[in-house]
Amino acid sequence: DPASKGDFEHYMLKEIYEQPELIRSLTQYYFQGEGKESLEEATKLPMKAVNISACGTAFYAGLVIKDYIESKNRVRCFADIASEFRYRNPILDKEELAMFISQSGETADTLAAQSMCKEKGLKSLSIVNTEGSTLYRDCDVNLMIRAGVEIGVASTKAFTQQVLTGKTLSEVLAHGGIDDELRNTLASRYSLLAERVEQLLDNTKPIKDVADAIYKHKGFFYTGRGAYFPIAMEGALKLKEIAYVHAEGYASGELKHGPIALIDEEKVNVALVGEELFEKTVSNIQEIKARKGLIVSIGPKNRYELKEVSDHYIELDFEGLGDLAPLYVNVVNQLLAYYIAKNLGTDIDKPRNLAKSVTVE
Ligand code: G6P
Numbered sequence: 001d002p003a004s005k006g007d008f009e010h011y012m013l014k015e016i017y018e019q020p021e022l023i024r025s026l027t028q029y030y031f032q033g034e035g036k037e038s039l040e041e042a043t044k045l046p047m048k049a050v051n052i053s054a055c056g057t058a059f060y061a062g063l064v065i066k067d068y069i070e071s072k073n074r075v076r077c078f079a080d081i082a083s084e085f086r087y088r089n090p091i092l093d094k095e096e097l098a099m100f101i102s103q104s105g106e107t108a109d110t111l112a113a114q115s116m117c118k119e120k121g122l123k124s125l126s127i128v129n130t131e132g133s134t135l136y137r138d139c140d141v142n143l144m145i146r147a148g149v150e151i152g153v154a155s156t157k158a159f160t161q162q163v164l165t166g167k168t169l170s171e172v173l174a175h176g177g178i179d180d181e182l183r184n185t186l187a188s189r190y191s192l193l194a195e196r197v198e199q200l201l202d203n204t205k206p207i208k209d210v211a212d213a214i215y216k217h218k219g220f221f222y223t224g225r226g227a228y229f230p231i232a233m234e235g236a237l238k239l240k241e242i243a244y245v246h247a248e249g250y251a252s253g254e255l256k257h258g259p260i261a262l263i264d265e266e267k268v269n270v271a272l273v274g275e276e277l278f279e280k281t282v283s284n285i286q287e288i289k290a291r292k293g294l295i296v297s298i299g300p301k302n303r304y305e306l307k308e309v310s311d312h313y314i315e316l317d318f319e320g321l322g323d324l325a326p327l328y329v330n331v332v333n334q335l336l337a338y339y340i341a342k343n344l345g346t347d348i349d350k351p352r353n354l355a356k357s358v359t360v361e
Pocket of ligand 1: 057
């Protein structure tokens with residue numbers, strides 16, 4: 001029952017725990033179920049370039065999707081915050097695609113960005129959770145993320161499903177169509193992600209312990225490279241939203257260009273570390289460590305270099321996950337923000353000053 005918290009203390013936690021099952025259900029829907037037709041239609045849309053607009057968490061999902069589309073499909077992809085995109089007079093042409101990402105399908109700025117693109121003659125594709133929403137009705141093709149009702153104001157499962165829906169589209173485009181071979185490949189890759197997330201959810205103690213150790217700190221810098229950079233921004237957003245503490249997401253290599261001036265023993269660097277550019281990322285962490293920042297690293301397990309440099313090291317099994325690993329790390333961030341907020345006693349499901357859906361400019 002989506003309206004009940006069940007055994008969970010908060011909707012947010014319940015929604016975090018729904019993720020493995022949702023991750024697993026996506027290939028069935030797109031390869032054998034109702035979603036197949038819209039996925040096929042999506043592949044036929046003009047795509048000389050892709051212009052993504054969205055707000056908040058959906059925007060960060062857009063940045064991860066941009067990374068997938070550019071690296072896998074070699075199609076130029078732009079990602080904008082909808083409230084900027086609609087007013088900056090973007091250069092657009094009819095052979096390009098306009099893509100909109102939204103949980104609610106009712107965010108005012110995202111809707112305005114869509115109607116601007118429509119006026120300029122572009123076809124619109126949504127990646128959306130709410131069937132029948134304004135965005136859903138206004139777009140030419142809709143890819144449903146199938147996350148179910150999301151009640152917690154801080155978006156969790158919708159992010160994961162948005163990214164995976166974009167990933168599915170990118171894979172179908174690269175493969176040249178929808179067939180059993182691709183379904184099997186994606187079904188097993190998504191299942192592996194679901195399995196790892198499940199293992200994480202079965203034992204959250206290491207994350208809780210870190211939250212207990214750091215929740216009184218005065219500022220958090222989440223850092224990452226590549227697809228981990230948007231994950232860093234999303235992780236920082238989760239913490240700001242529900243724990244009301246200052247947090248920023250930064251590209252790992254950028255901290256030294258200013259923010260490092262803020263680092264002292266009261267600040268935390270939550271370092272998201274992928275297999276890619278591992279050595280460089282570790283050396284970025286060392287720069288923060290040298291300024292007495294507290295280091296929480298989230299990265300591949302059994303890495304001596306990470307153990308050495310970290311005050312807390314959340315070890316993950318990345319084996320076989322490839323470019324889905326950032327989604328796995330994102331679930332750690334969701335839990336970390338949740339447990340920090342719980343320690344601080346905030347109103348997790350209805351944080352102050354925030355609305356689930358922002359229907360005004
Ligand atoms: C609000 C919510 C965020 C959400 C954003 C975009 O600010 O609090 O959690 O990411 O709107 O919402 P949408 O429904 O368009 O994804």
